[in-house]
Amino acid sequence: MKLDKKVAIITGGAGGIGLGIATAFAKEGATIAIVDLNKEAGDAAIEKLQKISPQSIFLQADLTVRTELPSIVEQVVTKLGKLDILVNNAHASRMKSIEEMTQEDIDLSFNTGFYPTLYLMQAALPHLKESKGTVINFSSGAGLNGDVNQGSYAAAKEAIRGITRVAANEWGQYGITCNLISPIAKTPGIEHWGQENPESYQAILARNPLGRLGDPEKDIGRTAVFLASEDASYITGQTMMVDGGSIKLR
Structure with a gap:
């Protein structure tokens, strides 16, 4: 039980990678607050999660409303008593070339990804100081590689990596670790995209030495468990490539 009695916030926790991480955390003893805009998905996710972690909760929230972000942290601390782990997973974007990209596209990516990450980190800091906690954010191969048609997404992800x-x-002086995961995972969204773009999907698999996409819980979630545990207490500021070897950082 590597995360026994720890409390975690996971944004975008109602599905995909977020739910995979929440499930992996719960199995290691953590209590989870999943934060998501989709109430139906959130209710379904928390019903499953509470079978493993009965005290876990779901908070419906629109992360683009910046003034409400501090209240997310305060609600969790009030209901669950403390905060040990902040996982900023939520992000939305549109695929467009730089030539076609609009201010609306840029705003969508930054308002759902970078800004919530930054402001939730600020709101969580006093509580993470008390717990000597952990921040896990998400970067992307789109930013590292400069993938075509991913301008707004790549820009926001690299901004997240920088911050x-x-x-x-x-924050190292407070005993807080801050790391990133850069994943490739088999989520419903990726599967849908793969059906519409079979050639691009196969190209991703062809570049992957392990020849498969990661499992949201077993691959991405278990890596997040490691980063949030005492096992990774001497690791900070790092980008963990959980992508089957598709990108090899130097």
């Missing part, structure tokens, strides 16, 4: 590394340097 996470700065936080690692600034």
